[in-house]
Amino acid sequence: MEQKKLLVKLENAGVHRSSKWLVRGISFEINQGQIVTLIGPNGSGKTTTAKMILNILNADEGLVTGNANKMAYVPQKISIDWTMPLRVIDFMKLTSNLNNNQVNESLTMTGVDKLLYNQINSLSGGEFQRVLIARAIAKKPDLLVLDEPVQGVDFNGEIALYNLIKEISISLNCGILLISHDMHFVMSTTNHVICLNGHICCSGTPGSVVKNPEYIKLFGEHNSETLSYYQHNHDHSHNHDGSVAD
Amino acid sequence: MFDDFFIRSLIAGIGIAIVTGPLGCLVIWRRLSYFGDTLSHSALLGVTLAYAFSINISLSVFIISGIVALTLLSLQKRTKLAGDSLLGLLAHSTLAIGLVLIGFLSSIRFDLMGLLFGDILAVTLEDIFIIWFGGLIILGILYYIWKSIFAATVNYDLAAAEGMKPDLSNFIFTLLLAGVIAISLKMIGALLITGLLLIPAATARSLSNNPFQMVILSILIGIVSVMIGLFSSLEFNTASGPSIIVAGLVLFILSLIPFKRSSALQR
Numbered sequence A: 001m002e003q004k005k006l007l008v009k010l011e012n013a014g015v016h017r018s019s020k021w022l023v024r025g026i027s028f029e030i031n032q033g034q035i036v037t038l039i040g041p042n043g044s045g046k047t048t049t050a051k052m053i054l055n056i057l058n059a060d061e062g063l064v065t066g067n068a069n070k071m072a073y074v075p076q077k078i079s080i081d082w083t084m085p086l087r088v089i090d091f092m093k094l095t096s097n098l099n100n101n102q103v104n105e106s107l108t109m110t111g112v113d114k115l116l117y118n119q120i121n122s123l124s125g126g127e128f129q130r131v132l133i134a135r136a137i138a139k140k141p142d143l144l145v146l147d148e149p150v151q152g153v154d155f156n157g158e159i160a161l162y163n164l165i166k167e168i169s170i171s172l173n174c175g176i177l178l179i180s181h182d183m184h185f186v187m188s189t190t191n192h193v194i195c196l197n198g199h200i201c202c203s204g205t206p207g208s209v210v211k212n213p214e215y216i217k218l219f220g221e222h223n224s225e226t227l228s229y230y231q232h233n234h235d236h237s238h239n240h241d242g243s244v245a246d
Numbered sequence B: 001m002f003d004d005f006f007i008r009s010l011i012a013g014i015g016i017a018i019v020t021g022p023l024g025c026l027v028i029w030r031r032l033s034y035f036g037d038t039l040s041h042s043a044l045l046g047v048t049l050a051y052a053f054s055i056n057i058s059l060s061v062f063i064i065s066g067i068v069a070l071t072l073l074s075l076q077k078r079t080k081l082a083g084d085s086l087l088g089l090l091a092h093s094t095l096a097i098g099l100v101l102i103g104f105l106s107s108i109r110f111d112l113m114g115l116l117f118g119d120i121l122a123v124t125l126e127d128i129f130i131i132w133f134g135g136l137i138i139l140g141i142l143y144y145i146w147k148s149i150f151a152a153t154v155n156y157d158l159a160a161a162e163g164m165k166p167d168l169s170n171f172i173f174t175l176l177l178a179g180v181i182a183i184s185l186k187m188i189g190a191l192l193i194t195g196l197l198l199i200p201a202a203t204a205r206s207l208s209n210n211p212f213q214m215v216i217l218s219i220l221i222g223i224v225s226v227m228i229g230l231f232s233s234l235e236f237n238t239a240s241g242p243s244i245i246v247a248g249l250v251l252f253i254l255s256l257i258p259f260k261r262s263s264a265l266q267r
Helices: A046-053 A088-092 A100-109 A125-138 A155-171 A183-189 A206-211 A213-219 A221-233 B004-029 B033-052 B057-078 B083-104 B112-117 B125-154 B156-161 B166-188 B193-207 B211-236 B240-256
Strands: A006-017 A020-031 A035-039 A061-066 A071-074 A143-147 A175-179 A192-196 A200-204
Touching: A006 A046, A020 A046, A020 A061, A020 A175, A020 A192, A020 A200, A035 A046, A035 A155, A035 A183, A046 A061, A046 A143, A046 A175, A071 A125, A071 B156, A088 A100, A088 A125, A100 A125, A125 A143, A125 A155, A143 A155, A155 A175, A155 A183, A183 A206, A192 A206, A192 A213, A200 A206, A200 A213, A206 A213, B004 B033, B004 B125, B004 B166, B004 B193, B004 B211, B004 B240, B033 B057, B033 B083, B033 B112, B033 B166, B033 B193, B057 B083, B057 B166, B112 B240, B125 B156, B125 B166, B156 B166, B166 B193, B166 B240, B193 B211, B193 B240, B211 B240
Parallel strands: A035 A175, A035 A192, A071 A143, A143 A175
Antiparallel strands: A006 A020, A006 A061, A192 A200
């Protein structure tokens, strides 16, 4: 197997807040070109784990060793105060000095290049989500952290964006940490799934995780069957008008 | 036609408006108006100490406001009180300590009104030097940390994740705010400095559609407010600080009147 650069490594890491552990004993690593997905119920510490990797939160226990030169983040929740006049183009250049071509290029990739001069506050939830993803990939990061990246995006757009994420992991050869509820995407693209509930319940390839008793306990037998159903049947995608694409 | 003191106060006032423009935008964006109030209330304590130990007023105000600002930052992380309660606690206790100390310094004659509301007659050449030199340093530092502080203002998590060091720039920004209060205290007065930070920026908000535009406009609007305010202060013999703020308020009200905006501004 070819040697891939290690981007981030967590060893027994945990975050402690208001006398309880939000997550504890988290150990895994993300390598170049790898898509690692975190799944788990609400409040299971997915976002906390992501924030540890991004150095937004410090680990109160254990070690987080970062090796990535450039990280980009698509947060789950973000609200821009109306007191700030902010256009999409200003937002795109928030943390890096991109030129207008680079901005246009990645906005085109996520299908919102027409919104360049729109106010951020006037965007719909789905449009804003596309801008967030465009902003993150425009930086050409070597580690990309996506927290529920397609929330609020319509169904066709969701598939297109997930395909885009898959393409980016290949074209940029970057590591991706994804937090997602979309089990279809998780099953078909992810190299490594980590099932979280305050600690790591189980982890491994998508196929092995779904069969794990810990996973079935968390998500139920029914969900696990649905997933294998998805895995075998969803082998086509749709055009924007709903017809089946080749 | 103009007396020398008037030219001096005009130069000083314009210098202050150039610095309060960008800082005022950040105060509005970060919702820090009460924070500015707290710092300027504590400035009175700084003035008292300056008289007590005969040191430079601006220096003393900067040190006291800086200490109050940093105390606030650390208290916010430690106590369970909400931000506004902490601000009120610090604002009024430092104001009270300042006033109590003034009582003890009965041997020195104080122009309390001048300290609270500003005094154009008090602007000396030394003040002009402090305002312009201090102002340039503040603007220089602000320019240097702008990308970081702006990213942290839009979203802390994004800034932290993408290497913009938001904690450091927050810390520096707080000190810059203490600095602008220190240099403008004599001119505008402790109770009204926040007004000069807020009102031009608030006026600029309704006229601008991107952050850079808002910063430039709030500088220009600040300069116009200072000029109108000082002229009317001279004309009607009113205190300089309140006159400047009233001029700013009039501009703000005018900016609310709906009119057809030029398409250039919309882009």
